[in-house]
Amino acid sequence: MSRGRRGRKRRTNLAYAIMAIGIVMLLAVSSVAAVLVGRTSGGDSNDTVDEPPQQVTPGAEISRLETQVANDPDDVDSMVVLADVLEGSGDTSDAVRWMETAVAKRPDDAQLRQAFGRILQRQGSVFDAELQLKKAAELDPNDPQTAYYLGLLYESFAQPHLDDAQRWYQKAIDLDPESFAADQARQRLALLTPPTASPAASPVP
Numbered sequence: 001m002s003r004g005r006r007g008r009k010r011r012t013n014l015a016y017a018i019m020a021i022g023i024v025m026l027l028a029v030s031s032v033a034a035v036l037v038g039r040t041s042g043g044d045s046n047d048t049v050d051e052p053p054q055q056v057t058p059g060a061e062i063s064r065l066e067t068q069v070a071n072d073p074d075d076v077d078s079m080v081v082l083a084d085v086l087e088g089s090g091d092t093s094d095a096v097r098w099m100e101t102a103v104a105k106r107p108d109d110a111q112l113r114q115a116f117g118r119i120l121q122r123q124g125s126v127f128d129a130e131l132q133l134k135k136a137a138e139l140d141p142n143d144p145q146t147a148y149y150l151g152l153l154y155e156s157f158a159q160p161h162l163d164d165a166q167r168w169y170q171k172a173i174d175l176d177p178e179s180f181a182a183d184q185a186r187q188r189l190a191l192l193t194p195p196t197a198s199p200a201a202s203p204v205p
Contacts, residue, residue: 058085058088058089059089061085062082062085062086062089065078065081065082065085066082069082074105076102076105076106076109076112079098079099079101079102079105080098080099080102080112080115082098083095083096083098083099083102083115083119086098087119087122092119092122092123095119096119096120096123099112099115099116099119100116102116103116103132108139109139110135110136110137110139110140110143110146111136111140113132113133113135113136113139114132114133114136114143114145114146114149116132117129117130117131117132117133117136117149117153118133118149120132121133121149121152121153121156126153126156126157129153130150130153133146133149133150133153134150137150142175142176143175144171144172144173144175144176144179144181144182144185145172145179145181147168147169147171147172147175147181147185148168148169148172148181148182148184148185148188150164150168151164151165151166151167151168151169151172151185151188152165152188153165154168155188155192162192165188165192166189166192166193168185169185169186169188169189169192170185170189172184172185173185173186173189
C-alpha cells in the first residue's frame with residue numbers, strides 16, 4: 001500500500017475516533033443534565049415527600065403575643081387576644097390580669113368592658129362581671145349584645161335574678177329587634193316565661 005493511501009486511512013480513522021469521543025461526551029453531558037434537572041425539580045413526583053404543615057401550639061402563640069406586647073406595651077388589641085388564648089388554655093388568672101391591663105389603658109372602650117365581663121362571668125366572678133357589663137352598657141347603651149349578656153349573667157347567679165334577666169333580654173330585643181342578640185334573647189325569654197293557661201271550657205248546659 002502506498003504512503004498516500006496509508007495517510008488518508010489514518011486521517012479517516014482519527015476523524016471517526018474524534019466523532020465517537022464527541023458522541024460519548026454529548027451523551028455524558030445529557031445524562032448529568034438530566035440528573036441535575038431531576039434533583040432541582042424533586043425528581044419523580046411519587047418520590048417527593050411533603051413536609052407536614054407547621055401547627056401553632058397555644059404555648060407558642062402565648063409566647064409570641066407576650067413578646068409582641070413587651071415590645072409594644074400599648075398594643076391593647078394583642079392583650080385582648082392574649083387573654084383569650086390564655087383563657088382557652090385554662091389560665092384564667094393571667095387572662096384576667098391582661099384584661100385588667102387592657103381596660104386600664106382604654107377605660108372608655110365598651111367592647112373591652114364587655115369582653116372582660118364575659119371572661120369574669122365564665123370564671124364565676126359574677127359580681128365583677130356585673131360591674132364590667134353594666135359599665136359597657138353605660139358606655140354604649142345601644143348595644144343589644146351587652147344587654148343580652150347581662151340577661152345571661154343574671155340568670156347565672158346562684159339565686160337567679162329572673163326579673164332582671166327578663167328585663168335585659170327585653171331591652172336587647174327593643175334595641176335592635178332584627179339582631180342576632182335579639183333572637184337569642186327571645187329564646188331565653190320563651191324559656192323563662194311560663195306558658196299561659198288556656199281558659200277552661202264552659203260547661204255545656
